[in-house]
Amino acid sequence: MSSADTATTAAAPSSGRSAVWGWRVWMIILGVLIAAGLGTWIYQLMQGLQITNMRGNVIWGLYIITFMFFVGLSAGGLIIASAGRLFAGERYKPIARLALVEAAIAIFIAALLIIPDLGHLEHIFNLVIHAHWMSPMIWDFLVVIIYLVISVVYLWLYTRRDHAARGSWMALGTKDHSAAARASDEKVTYWYAWLALPAAILVHSFTAWIFGLQISRGFWYQAIMAPLFISSALVSGLALVIILAMVTRRRGKASFDDGLLSSIGRLLAIFIAVEAFFVFCEVLAAYFPGVASDPSRQLLTGRYAPGFYFEVIAGLVIPFVMLLFARWRAHRWVIVVASVLALLGIFVHRANVIVIGLGKAPMQLAPGTPLGTPTASGSSFEVNSVYFPSGWEFLIVIGALALATMLFTLAIRYIPLKESSETY
C-alpha cells in the first residue's frame, strides 16, 4: 500500500487544496451515479426485465446498443494504438497509451453491460458448461473476454517500465527501468501489436456477426455488417481518443503538440469518409431494386428516419467538412466539436441498427404479436415497433458511463500516459 501512496503523491497535481477537493467532489459525484446504477440493477433483478421498455418486436434495447457502442470504442482505440505502432512508426505514439486506456476501460464496460440484459442471470454459467459453438453470441462473449485480457496486458506492457521507475505496485515485479530494458520493450510491444490488431478487428466483427448472420432480419442480413462495424468503430474510437487527449493534456497528464492533433483530425476525416461510403453502399443496395418491403428502406422514411438523418448530417457530413481543411483544423475547438458530433452520430447509428433492425420484423405481426404486458387501455395485439428506453434502463447505463469515467479518472492519475523522457 505504501508504494501506491508514493505513486499517488508523485502523480498528484501540485495545484494544492482546491485541486484535491475538486477531485474528491468529482469522485463522489461519479460514485453516487454508479451506486444509483447498481441499485437500479438490483431492483431489476428483483422485478425482472419488465421494468425496461423492451417489448414486442424490440426485444433488445439500450443495454445492447451501449454494449455495441463500447465494443466499438474499444476496438477503435486498440486498432489506432496497434495499427499506429505497426504502420506509422513513432507518429501516433504520444496518444498510443491513451488509446490503450480507452480500449481496456471500454471493453470492460461493454462486458458488464451484457449482464443487465440477461433475463435469467442465475443460468449464466451455462455459457461455459453448455457452450454452443455454432452461436455467434458465444464467440462474441469469448472474444470479448480474451480481448479484455489482451488490451489490459498491452497497456501494462506499454507502461510497466514507467511504473517501475515510479516504484508503483502496478509494475507487478518489473524493476528494471533502464534505457536498455525500455528498448527491449519497444520490440515486445511491436510484436504484441501484431496480436492486438487482429483481436481488435475480430472482437467487433463477432459483434457485427451476431446481427449480420441472422436471416430473420433483412436490415441485418448483409455482408457489409462487419466492415461497417469496423469503420464505425474507427470513427467513434478515434473521436473519443481526441476528446480524451484534449482533456488529459489540459490536466497536464499527456503531452503532444497541435501538429499531431491536426494530423489525427485528418485521420478522423478519412475514417468518416470510409464510414459514409459503407453507409451509402447499404442504402443504395436497399433502394436500387425498388422493393418497397425492403427493411433497409426504414432508414430514410421510417419512424426512426430522423435518427438516420442525424447520423448522416451531424455525424458524418458536418464533422467531415469541419476536418477537411488544415486551416480549420488549426483551431482546437473545431477538432473537438467534430469529434463530439462524430461520436454522437455513431451512437445514433448503433441505436438505429438495433431499433430499426428489430422493429421491422419480416413476419407482419399485425394482428398477432401480443405485448409482454397486457394493458387495460391498449390492445394486447398491438404491434410494438416503438422503443424508447425506460428511466431504469437509463439509470443502469448512466451508472456504467459513470464507472467508465471514474476508471478513466483513476487511469490518468495512476498510469503514466506521457512517453518517458528517459528514452527520448
Add this chain to the structure above:
Amino acid sequence: MAMTQSTEALASAEKAAERAPDPALQNAKRLGMVVDQNRCIGCWSCSVACKGENNVPIGLYWLRILTIGGTTLESPAGTYPDLSLSFQPTNCFHCDNPPCVKACPTQATFKRPDGIVAIDYERCIGCRYCMVACPYNNRVFNWRTPVQDPAADTAVVGQVDMRPRGVVEKCTFCEPRVTEGYLPRCVVACPTGARSFGDLADPSSLVSTKIRQLPTYVVFPEKGTEPSVHYVLRTGPNAEGGQP
C-alpha cells in the same frame, strides 16, 4: 397445479375420451402439421386450448391467429365488395433448419430426434437471441413473473409446469402429449378439423398425403428454414390465400 378430487375424476374421464395413443407419433422422424385454410374459421379455440394445456401466461401466446391481407385483427383483405377473410393460425414451425437452434449460446434450444424444436428452461439465460433469430416471431419472453389468469391448467396427458421469469418459451407441439402418442391439444380442439398432425418423414401419413395432394405453402420458403407447419391454400370464390 394441484387438482381437486372432482377435477381429477374429470381428468381421467377426459383422458379416456382421448383417442388411443398412436405409436406412429412416438416413432416419428419429423413431426409436422398441416392447417387447412379452407376450414379455419378464426375462432381461436386452438389458442385457448393451447393456453390451458401449456399454462401459457397472461399476455403471451404460443399460438396466434394471423389474418391474411387485413390491416387489423380479423379484418378482410381487398376492398368492398371484393372482400375475403382467411386465417393463418401460427405457432412454432419446428423448422428442419431452425435458425433459433444455431443462435442459442447455451444449447438451451435444440432439435429433438422426432423433429420437435424444444427449450430447456434450466439452460436458458434469457438473452433472447433465439427470438431475434426466428423469422416468424413465434417465440415469446417472460418479461415478468408468469401469471395464468384464470388458473386453468387443463392438461390431461402430461403435466406442463409454468416457466420461470426471464426465459423464452414457445409452442412445443405439446411435447408431453406427443411423447405418449397423443395429438397436440390444438389439433384435438379445432372444431372444424382444420389441423392435422403426423410424421412428415412417413409418406403414408395424413400430413404427407395432404401436402402431396393439396395446394400448400410454408411461410418464407426463400429463407430456407424448412418449416414443418404447412398451410393448405384457400381456394374457391374470393380466395385470398398466401402469407399474411
